[in-house]
Amino acid sequence: MSKARQLADLGDDFDGTNLTLSGGVYLGGTGSANKLDDVETGTFTPNFGGASGNPTVTFVNQQGYYRKVGDLVFVQVRMTLSSASGGSGSLKIDGLPFTPVADAVLSVTRLQKLSINVSASGPIGILAGVNFVYYNSNTTGIHSVLPTSALTNSTSINFSGCYAVA
Amino acid sequence: MLTEETVQDKIEIVGDYKHVQVRSAVVIKRDGAEISRSFSRHVVAPDADITGESTEVQAICNAVHTQAVKDAYAAHLASQEV
Numbered sequence: 001m002s003k004a005r006q007l008a009d010l011g012d013d014f015d016g017t018n019l020t021l022s023g024g025v026y027l028g029g030t031g032s033a034n035k036l037d038d039v040e041t042g043t044f045t046p047n048f049g050g051a052s053g054n055p056t057v058t059f060v061n062q063q064g065y066y067r068k069v070g071d072l073v074f075v076q077v078r079m080t081l082s083s084a085s086g087g088s089g090s091l092k093i094d095g096l097p098f099t100p101v102a103d104a105v106l107s108v109t110r111l112q113k114l115s116i117n118v119s120a121s122g123p124i125g126i127l128a129g130v131n132f133v134y135y136n137s138n139t140t141g142i143h144s145v146l147p148t149s150a151l152t153n154s155t156s157i158n159f160s161g162c163y164a165v166a
Numbered sequence: 167m168l169t170e171e172t173v174q175d176k177i178e179i180v181g182d183y184k185h186v187q188v189r190s191a192v193v194i195k196r197d198g199a200e201i202s203r204s205f206s207r208h209v210v211a212p213d214a215d216i217t218g219e220s221t222e223v224q225a226i227c228n229a230v231h232t233q234a235v236k237d238a239y240a241a242h243l244a245s246q247e248v
Binding site (some may be wrong): 041044045066095096098101127165 | 181187189204206207208209211243246
């Protein structure tokens with residue numbers, strides 16, 4: 001089949017500038033591992049939660065951005081509080097745009113103004129099958145999950161990273 | 167004339183615990199023709215409060231978040247030991 005015919009077969013999917021495919025495209029091979037079938041960009045609303053009870057918080061910034069390419073999602077989160085109270089249990093960050101299929105870690109780029117001293121930033125832990133993450137501190141030489149009581153009226157956290165989805 | 171509407175244009179059920187992934191689209195139209203579509207997403211877990219969800223999402227959650235699924239999800243959370 002000629003290239004011209006192949007392009008013609010695309011029909012209304014190709015408007016001269018943009019190509020729209022409801023299926024996918026194979027890159028570098030014809031196996032399922034070479035197929036790219038989804039790209040999407042959007043926003044989500046991250047939030048602080050507690051494993052045993054959610055804190056009451058007010059945000060100055062509450063921003064989540066994602067880009068999904070195939071089965072990999074890149075997220076960026078920025079949250080800054082103006083008030084925080086209550087909550088119990090491990091501190092969670094709720095609101096992921098997609099549910100992870102495997103455990104992973106995300107990098108924390110900035111974490112400020114907690115009620116406890118965090119000597120070194122640990123990773124954000126993503127757990128398979130749940131749509132929230134935990135922040136792992138490094139206050140005692142081993143990574144442990146922060147409690148909700150670590151939040152203050154001006155806590156700020158930025159993080160980003162990738163995780164796999166179904 | 168420009169119009170704006172928000173629609174839930176994709177609702178997916180994923181994983182062992184039947185998380186309901188909801189995509190909301192803000193659609194801008196000029197004289198009826200779509201000129202822009204932007205997305206935001208959220209996920210409804212089996213233990214989530216669904217009172218603020220749309221009627222359609224509530225119906226789906228009620229159908230797939232059975233007591234067995236809720237129990238399995240609770241056990242999964244407990245197994246994470248965090």
